Amino acid sequence: MNKNGLKYGVLVLLLAVVAYNSVYFRKLDEKKASAATTKFDAAAYADAFWKTKLLPDSGKAIELNMLIQELKTDKDKAFEAHSHALSIGNLRYFLVRGTGKITAIGDHDVTVLLANGPEVTIATEYVFGNAARDASGQIRLTDFDNTMDLNNVSSEINKIIRNRVVAPFKASAKTGQEVSFIGAIELNREHLHTDAIEVIPIHI
């Protein structure tokens, strides 16, 4: 064998080794069948989370008036003790409870004047974000294979809130009516504003 032949022979062998270790083959229908059985069902996960974790955990929600006082006294301590978040950053979520009188019913929210406290709004139209998912601290990032699944869980929980909590509340809410609620709120650790709190309702 001449020198060139040897060179090309080694090259082909090397390519074969690389290819052998790079790919594998399966029948497409078998692969699709196994993918279907292992596909993450965000709606089912959210429903189970709602029933077995979030609602039972709502008993641990902190009184909103008390939280506001704690935030005024020692912001860092209050955030450390009561807030949760899955992502890094200043946005943190709290599970809160409160009782008050409905003072206004808007297209997008219901305003409630808390007993001995400030006014807060309960979202009734735009229920988005991760507040309800993250506020309890019961969901861990490592439970999910990818962030898409995690985000889908958030939107499924928000869907549950719109259908099971907001819809009946909107239908029965009247100005002057007294309401007790449990919900999730989002606060910015760095730029804290407690004068315009919006509650994503979990139970009313």
Added chain:
Amino acid sequence: MQISLQTYRPALLKFQSLIALLILCLTIGLLSDKFFTVANGWNVLRQISVNVCISVGMTLVVLTAGIDLSVGSVLALSGAIAAGLLRNGIELPASNLYIGFTVFGAIVAGLLTGSVLGWFNGWAITRFKLPPFVATLAMLTIARGLTMLWTEGFPITGLGDSFTFLGTGWLLGIPLPVWISGGIVLVVVLLMDQTRFGRYVYAIGGSESAARLSGVNINRIKMLVYTMAGGLAAVGGLLVTSRLDSAQPNAGTSYELDSIAAVVIGGTSLSGGRGSILGTVQGAVIIGVLNNGLVLLNVSPFWQQVVKGIVILLAVIIDKSSSRND
């Protein structure tokens, strides 16, 4: 005995990047107690690993008096191809066949993608005599568009522990990306200092016509240089993707500017023929430390851009004035 600044001028010029780095570190260290911590040190090194990989390739290109504006987009496409193949494989419904990719296969595919795009840059520049600025600017948009098409505008996530180990793992107490970028630096330094290829790269940047008359195959060397730049951008893409466990369609945006900044701050002349890989590494470390320091000092991201721009401008002015006085 009279000692003037002139006495130390050659040494000051030689070590200007290192001196600048030292001053920068001391200043940030004085202003932030978190800077001189082991965790932050590893964090900075891990972050600059990506820029080191890209900047080493950019140095080769700049040494030939070229420029490669496409490295950020090439990084994004390479990472996305690797992630997409690893996560979804290739489906061939006509033959009821699924081709799956191992982690090794995905890495190879990513590296091939970057190298092929780099080769295409080199081919366009040498075959059609296009200015490198134009050819690589075209590749910047082509590769970004291909990334959007491949990912459909969504991140590709859930790549598995074996793949994410590449960007997040540790080996002998040192982050794996630091090993990888360090290995690349070592290989390219040897290549530039010990081989004919290295001498040809400097020769082309110094005077292309003189190099041609000396028998250097200009087109071949340039194609090789752009292919290497693409391949090294792909390494950066794999590191970013594995570190985030996600191939982002907009990954690597403006990375070309950071790598050009590292090259310039490291003392490589934008007109080619003068500079070094180790200088670029120093430049990348300066950029990395500057980024880290500005974040630790809570400087607004808008001001961060301004400060980085001023540092680059100063570096070029100093470089120009020192080369005029040489």
